Amino acid sequence: MGLAKRIIPCLDVDAGRVVKGVNFVGIRDAGDPVEIAKRYNQQGADEITFLDITASHQDRDTTVEMVERIAGEVFIPLTVGGGIRTCDDIRTMLNAGADKVSINTAAVVNPDFVREAAERFGSQCIVVAIDAKRVSAEHEPPRWEIFTHGGRKPTGLDAIDWARKMVDYGAGELLLTSMDRDGTKSGFDLGVTRAISDAVPVPVIASGGVGNLDHLVEGVLKGAADAVLAASIFHFGEYTIPDAKRYMAEHGIEMRL
Amino acid sequence: MTIAVIDYGMGNLHSVAKALEHVTHENVVITRDSRSIRGATRLVLPGQGAIRDCMGELERTELRGLVDELLASQAKPLLGICVGQQMLMDASEENGGIECLGFLPGRVRHYSLNMHAEDDTRLKVPHMGWNQVTQRHDHALWDGIDDGARFYFVHSYYVDAERDGEVFGTTRYGNVEAHVATGREAVFAVQFHPEKSADAGLRLLENFVNWAPAV
Numbered sequence: 001m002g003l004a005k006r007i008i009p010c011l012d013v014d015a016g017r018v019v020k021g022v023n024f025v026g027i028r029d030a031g032d033p034v035e036i037a038k039r040y041n042q043q044g045a046d047e048i049t050f051l052d053i054t055a056s057h058q059d060r061d062t063t064v065e066m067v068e069r070i071a072g073e074v075f076i077p078l079t080v081g082g083g084i085r086t087c088d089d090i091r092t093m094l095n096a097g098a099d100k101v102s103i104n105t106a107a108v109v110n111p112d113f114v115r116e117a118a119e120r121f122g123s124q125c126i127v128v129a130i131d132a133k134r135v136s137a138e139h140e141p142p143r144w145e146i147f148t149h150g151g152r153k154p155t156g157l158d159a160i161d162w163a164r165k166m167v168d169y170g171a172g173e174l175l176l177t178s179m180d181r182d183g184t185k186s187g188f189d190l191g192v193t194r195a196i197s198d199a200v201p202v203p204v205i206a207s208g209g210v211g212n213l214d215h216l217v218e219g220v221l222k223g224a225a226d227a228v229l230a231a232s233i234f235h236f237g238e239y240t241i242p243d244a245k246r247y248m249a250e251h252g253i254e255m256r257l
Numbered sequence: 258m259t260i261a262v263i264d265y266g267m268g269n270l271h272s273v274a275k276a277l278e279h280v281t282h283e284n285v286v287i288t289r290d291s292r293s294i295r296g297a298t299r300l301v302l303p304g305q306g307a308i309r310d311c312m313g314e315l316e317r318t319e320l321r322g323l324v325d326e327l328l329a330s331q332a333k334p335l336l337g338i339c340v341g342q343q344m345l346m347d348a349s350e351e352n353g354g355i356e357c358l359g360f361l362p363g364r365v366r367h368y369s370l371n372m373h374a375e376d377d378t379r380l381k382v383p384h385m386g387w388n389q390v391t392q393r394h395d396h397a398l399w400d401g402i403d404d405g406a407r408f409y410f411v412h413s414y415y416v417d418a419e420r421d422g423e424v425f426g427t428t429r430y431g432n433v434e435a436h437v438a439t440g441r442e443a444v445f446a447v448q449f450h451p452e453k454s455a456d457a458g459l460r461l462l463e464n465f466v467n468w469a470p471a472v
Contacts, residue, residue, distance in 0.1 A: 002374070003430060004387045004407060041455065046387055072275050077409060077453050094269045099453060122306035124383065124411045125269065172383060172411075201370055203381045224378055226386065256387040256407045 004256040005220050006046035006227035007244055008079075008205060009234045011036060014053050016062035034069045040234070041074045043241035046256060048074065049102070049175075049229060052082035064096045071097020081129055081175070085113075087120055094125065102175055104129040105148050108155055111169060118170025127205075128171040132159040132192050133179040144192045151179030163196045171202065175229065178208040185211025185232075193223030205229050213239060213247040220253050258283040260466070261297035263324070265289060266314040267305050273338060276452035277301070280463040291323050299333055299466070302446075304340025308365065308414070309352035311340050328360045328444065336465050337446030342439060343416055345446055351414050361439055363418035372431030380431045383413045390426045390437055390449070398438075398445050398464045399425070406457040408449035410437075416448060443470040 012019050017031040029035050037048050050070070052063045060083065067080055080093045081102030090101050107114050107128050118126045133151055136143040144159035163174055176196055178189035188206045197204040206225035210216060210233055219225045233239050242257075249255045260283055262270050270287045277285045286293060294300065302324070304311045315321045327335065328345075337345055349355045349365035357365070372380040387407040392399050410428070415435035418424050425445070426438030437448040445465065451458035 002388065003380075003384065003410075006386050044455075071272065072279070075276050075279065075453060075459055076455050095271060097271050097275060099269070099272060121269075124305065124385075173385065198379070201379075201382050203383070203385050226381055 008047045008229040010049040010231045015059035037070045047077040049079045067096040100125045102127040114169040123172035127173045128166040129175040175205045181209025187215040188219045190223040197224035259297045260299045262301045273452040281466040300335040302337045302341035342446035408454040
C-alpha cells in the first residue's frame with residue numbers, strides 16, 4: 001500500500017487538433033483531443049499532459065477551448081505546456097480548467113518567472129520542463145546540459161544544478177525529457193533521470209524515448225522516476241494504459257489499477 | 258438549490274465547480290458574496306497554496322466571520338478540500354505556525370523530508386499522486402466507494418486530528434498515517450482532490466450533494 005507511480009499520456013496539440021494522430025480502435029475522431037482524453041481517462045490514465053505546439057497566437061484560443069472542454073469531461077489532473085510565458089498565460093489555462101502548467105523556455109530565459117508563478121499560483125501547479133542532453137563523451141563522467149528549441153540550442157546550464165535551482169524557485173514537479181532519446185524508442189536516459197530524481201525533493205516525470213513497457217519499468221526502478229510520460233506507444237495502440245499498468249505492477253511497482 | 262464554492266481568492270476553483278456540475282443539476286456558483294454564500298444550500302471550502310495566504314485572504318475578504326458563523330451554526334453541509342480541510346484545524350506548522358479556524362481539535366504537520374520507501378529511495382514531498390484511503394468509520398460520503406480506493410493528492414502538510422471519532426479516512430505515506438478525511442456534524446473535509454480523482458472522486462462529490470446530515 002502506498003503512493004502509486006503515475007502513467008501520463010501526452011497529447012501534442014496544434015490549433016486544437018492532436019498532431020501525429022492517434023490510432024485507437026473505435027474512436028470517432030482521432031484528431032480530437034477531447035475524444036482522446038476521454039479514452040485515456042476510461043483506460044485509467046493517472047493524468048493527461050497536453051502539449052500545445054500551436055505557432056500562431058490566434059489559434060491559441062482554440063487550445064483554450066479544448067482545455068475547457070476536456071476539463072468539463074475528464075476528472076483527472078490535466079497539465080498544459082507549450083508557450084507558457086507570462087502569468088496571464090498561466091491564469092488563462094488554469095481558468096480554462098488546467099490543474100498545472102508546464103514552463104519550459106520561459107524558465108531558461110527568465111528564471112524569476114518560475115518564482116513569480118509559484119508565488120502567485122502555488123507550487124502545486126507549476127511544473128518546470130527540463131530538456132537535457134548528454135554533453136560528456138562516453139568515457140567521461142556523465143554530464144548533461146539544458147537545451148532549448150527542441151534540443152538544438154545549448155544553454156551551458158548544467159542539468160542537475162538547473163533542476164535544483166528550479167525547485168528552489170518553486171517548481172512543484174519536474175518534467176524531464178532526454179533530448180538524446182526523444183523519438184528514438186530506445187528507452188529513457190536513466191542516468192540523468194536518476195541523478196535529477198535523487199537531487200530534488202519534488203516528483204520527477206521521466207519523458208523521451210519510450211518504445212516498450214520495459215522502458216517504463218526501468219524508468220521507475222532504475223531512474224527513480226515518480227511518473228512516466230509517453231505518447232506514441234499509447235497513441236498507436238501498441239499498448240494500452242491497462243497493459244502498461246499491469247506490466248509495471250507485475251514488476252513490483254505500486255500502480256493504481 | 259445552490260452549491261456555493263467559497264472564493265476567497267486562493268487558487269483554481271474551476272475544477273471543483275466543473276466536477277460538481279458533472280454530478281448535479283443544482284446550480285453551482287463560485288462566489289465571495291456573503292449573501293450568495295448565506296443563501297446557498299451547500300458549501301465547498303477549497304484551498305490551495307500556503308495556509309498563511311489562505312487564512313490571510315479569508316480575513317482580508319471579510320469572509321472569516323461568515324465562515325466561523327456557518328461552522329458554528331451547522332445549518333448546511335460543508336465540504337472542505339485540501340487546504341480547506343487543513344484550515345478547519347486549530348493550527349498549522351506551515352509558515353512558522355499559523356492559527357486556523359479551530360473547528361476540529363488537532364494540528365497540521367509537515368511531512369519529513371527524510372522519509373524513505375521500503376527499497377530505501379527517498380520519498381518525495383509534496384505527496385503527489387494517487388494513494389489509497391482507508392475508511393476508518395462509516396460515513397454517508399463513503400457510500401459506494403471501496404475501502405482502500407485511490408484518490409489524487411498534492412500536499413506537503415497533513416492533518417493530525419485529536420479525536421478518533423472525527424477521523425473518517427487515513428492514508429499512509431512513509432511512516433505517517435495522515436488523517437485525510439475528517440469531519441463532524443454537517444462538515445466533511447478531505448485532503449485529496451475529489452474533483453481530480455476520477456470515478457471515486459465524482460462519487461464522493463455526488464454523495465456530498467445528496468448528503469442530509471442529521472444535525
